Amino acid sequence: xxxxxxxxxxxxxxxxxxxxxxxxxxxxxxxxxxxxxxxxxxxxxxxxxxxxxxxxxxxxxxxxxxxxxxxxxxxxxxxxxxxxxxxxxxxxxxxxxxxxxxxxxxxxxxxxxxxxxxxxxxxxxxxxxxxxxxxxxxxxxxxxxxxxxxxxxxxxxxxxxxxxxxxxxxxxxxxxxxxxxxxxxxxxxxxxxxxxxxxxxxxxxxxxxxxxxxxxxxxxxx
Amino acid sequence: xxxxxxxxxxxxxxxxxxxxxxxxxxxxxxxxxxxxxxxxxxxxxxxxxxxxxxxxxxxxxxxxxxxxxxxxxxxxxxxxxxxxxxxxxxxxxxxxxxxxxxxxxxxxxxxxxxxxxxxxxxxxxxxxxxxxxxxxxxxxxxxxxxxxxxxxxxxxxxxxxxxxxxxxxxxxxxxxxxxxxxxxxxxxxxxxxxxxxxxxxxxxxxxxxxxxxxxxxxxxxxxxxxxxxxxxxxxxxxxxxxxxxxxxxxxxxxxxxxxxxxxxxxxxxxxxxxxxxxxxxxxxxxxxxxxxxxxxxxxxxxxxxxxxxxxxxxxxxxxxxxxxxxxxxxxxxxxxxxxxxxxxxxxxxxxxxxxxxxxxxxxxxxxxxxxxxxxxxxxxxxxxxxxxx
Numbered sequence: 001x002x003x004x005x006x007x008x009x010x011x012x013x014x015x016x017x018x019x020x021x022x023x024x025x026x027x028x029x030x031x032x033x034x035x036x037x038x039x040x041x042x043x044x045x046x047x048x049x050x051x052x053x054x055x056x057x058x059x060x061x062x063x064x065x066x067x068x069x070x071x072x073x074x075x076x077x078x079x080x081x082x083x084x085x086x087x088x089x090x091x092x093x094x095x096x097x098x099x100x101x102x103x104x105x106x107x108x109x110x111x112x113x114x115x116x117x118x119x120x121x122x123x124x125x126x127x128x129x130x131x132x133x134x135x136x137x138x139x140x141x142x143x144x145x146x147x148x149x150x151x152x153x154x155x156x157x158x159x160x161x162x163x164x165x166x167x168x169x170x171x172x173x174x175x176x177x178x179x180x181x182x183x184x185x186x187x188x189x190x191x192x193x194x195x196x197x198x199x200x201x202x203x204x205x206x207x208x209x210x211x212x213x214x215x216x217x218x219x220x221x222x
Numbered sequence: 223x224x225x226x227x228x229x230x231x232x233x234x235x236x237x238x239x240x241x242x243x244x245x246x247x248x249x250x251x252x253x254x255x256x257x258x259x260x261x262x263x264x265x266x267x268x269x270x271x272x273x274x275x276x277x278x279x280x281x282x283x284x285x286x287x288x289x290x291x292x293x294x295x296x297x298x299x300x301x302x303x304x305x306x307x308x309x310x311x312x313x314x315x316x317x318x319x320x321x322x323x324x325x326x327x328x329x330x331x332x333x334x335x336x337x338x339x340x341x342x343x344x345x346x347x348x349x350x351x352x353x354x355x356x357x358x359x360x361x362x363x364x365x366x367x368x369x370x371x372x373x374x375x376x377x378x379x380x381x382x383x384x385x386x387x388x389x390x391x392x393x394x395x396x397x398x399x400x401x402x403x404x405x406x407x408x409x410x411x412x413x414x415x416x417x418x419x420x421x422x423x424x425x426x427x428x429x430x431x432x433x434x435x436x437x438x439x440x441x442x443x444x445x446x447x448x449x450x451x452x453x454x455x456x457x458x459x460x461x462x463x464x465x466x467x468x469x470x471x472x473x474x475x476x477x478x479x480x481x482x483x484x485x486x487x488x489x490x491x492x493x494x495x496x497x498x499x500x501x502x503x504x505x506x507x508x509x510x511x512x513x514x515x516x517x518x519x520x521x522x523x524x525x526x527x528x529x530x531x532x533x534x535x536x537x538x539x540x541x542x543x544x545x546x547x548x549x550x551x552x553x554x555x556x557x558x559x560x561x562x563x564x565x566x567x568x569x570x571x572x573x574x575x576x577x578x579x580x581x582x583x584x585x586x587x588x589x590x591x592x593x594x595x596x597x598x599x600x601x602x603x604x605x606x607x608x609x610x611x
Contacts, residue, residue, distance in 0.1 A: 114315075114317065116313050116315070116317040119273075119276075119278050119304070119313075119317070120311070120313060120317035120318075120376075121319070121330065122277075122278070123276055123278075123309055123311040123377075123380075124330045124331035124333075124376060125330075125331060125333045125380055126305070126330065126333065127305060130333075134330070135319055135330075138321045139320070139321055
């Protein structure tokens with residue numbers, strides 16, 4: 001069992017959730033509640049990682065992370081470090097690859113909240129922030145949990161993008177999924193099997209938590 | 223309510239105009255303790271006006287003030303958000319927060335009170351709308367009528383300066399509707415703020431409201447008491463919107479030195495308003511069904527010398543104890559409707575295609591300026607009962 005790879009995977013999954021869910025909340029709510037020019041284009045961009053081959057996304061990210069590309073150069077100037085073959089690089093890649101998993105469940109949840117609930121809250125004297133915290137978030141909470149679980153589980157299993165951007169550097173970019181691949185390449189099927197079982201258990205637990213929490217909304221039950 | 227609010231007349235005054243996307247040209251007011259019903263067909267702008275008062279919609283121009291406070295004044299760039307308008311709003315589908323209990327829903331609107339008092343006050347409000355014992359139930363566990371009561375309690379809990387009701391009885395069955403309407407009528411005795419009710423149900427509006435404001439295409443066409451509007455619609459358009467059928471057109475003429483209204487071969491006497499019109503003017507006129515008097519066969523009846531007209535029974539519809547009779551005339555394709563007791567219709571031997579004679583009471587004939595096809599609104603004036611527009 002490669003505990004270092006597990007640690008990298010968990011750090012990556014938690015880091016992606018921590019950074020992406022607040023952004024997903026903002027973008028999901030904006031897409032659900034507002035109509036603006038280019039909205040369809042914006043939604044298509046969010047969904048793109050779903051249909052794009054991970055190696056293609058990884059290739060473009062690797063290109064843009066290079067120090068001669070504008071984004072890579074900017075990052076280097078700001079943080080004094082490159083992105084390719086670093087943990088920060090696979091974190092940024094993971095943020096982009098998981099965009100649809102974080103945004104879409106939250107957007108759907110906000111869309112299912114009737115617009116007049118928001119208005120009723122305003123007419124009851126709640127400010128927009130109070131309305132978000134006391135009315136909207138409790139109603140979209142299952143969507144947020146879904147987004148977190150999907151993002152977490154998908155990050156644990158992400159392979160192509162991570163391999164393209166991060167390679168397989170021990171303790172830095174080698175995640176559990178890549179370690180499994182390495183073990184198979186080295187004909188260590190037992191090691192690969194243990195790590196696969198670990199990933200399976202983690203994924204199952206994550207999905208179990210989602211379904212468990214979603215079933216606890218007693219106000220839905222008459 | 224603040225001392226300032228109590229010192230000033232807590233009148234709601236609304237005057238809104240815009241060309242699009244929803245055309246608006248509406249002006250009305252509502253006094254404290256008064257119930258004003260905004261009536262009109264779907265798409266007439268009733269809900270848009272209510273949302274404008276609540277601050278949920280900003281029209282292109284206009285002015286809204288309540289209790290001496292300006293809530294909206296486009297010219298001065300004043301547009302208070304809903305939170306600062308102190309409105310109590312009951313939405314069409316009640317818009318209760320599904321994740322909060324009945325108590326929680328009412329407590330949301332009590333943010334102006336110290337946290338310690340909110341629960342007690344919310345329970346008091348629920349008791350006032352007769353929901354004792356149901357405070358911990360979620361909206362999904364309440365009946366339609368109970369939900370409506372929670373919505374009313376939540377709207378009133380904020381101690382609002384105006385109560386806005388958007389089709390509040392449309393989502394419940396008829397028995398519940400009657401009961402809730404009765405409760406609203408009782409509740410009115412306890413709250414002395416302007417109440418604006420949006421409805422497309424004319425019976426509901428005339429039963430509950432002190433005054434009606436008739437809307438069409440975002441325009442307020444006429445305001446007044448239900449009786450005044452039903453007897454004296456300002457225009458044929460208003461008559462149509464109020465489901466008044468007996469609208470015809472005639473010409474002002476002089477006959478034996480007397481002003482008369484020429485309607486086909488008939489020269490009708492009119493008690494009020496004919497003198498104000500020049501000879502030859504075409505006028506629309508309306509006659510309430512109650513002012514059509516059927517002559518009894520073989521026996522002279524009261525008023526039979528007043529505007530007697532020969533007609534043919536075109537339609538008879540029995541609706542329980544009352545029969546709706548439609549009369550056809552040779553000179554106009556329009557039918558004249560009136561109602562009479564079914565047993566009286568039977569006793570008189572009324573039947574389809576029978577020839578009958580009726581009197582059109584001169585005191586009931588109401589003259590209107592526009593021709594019957596004119597949709598243009600009259601200016602926004604209250605029509606006093608018995609007066610001409």
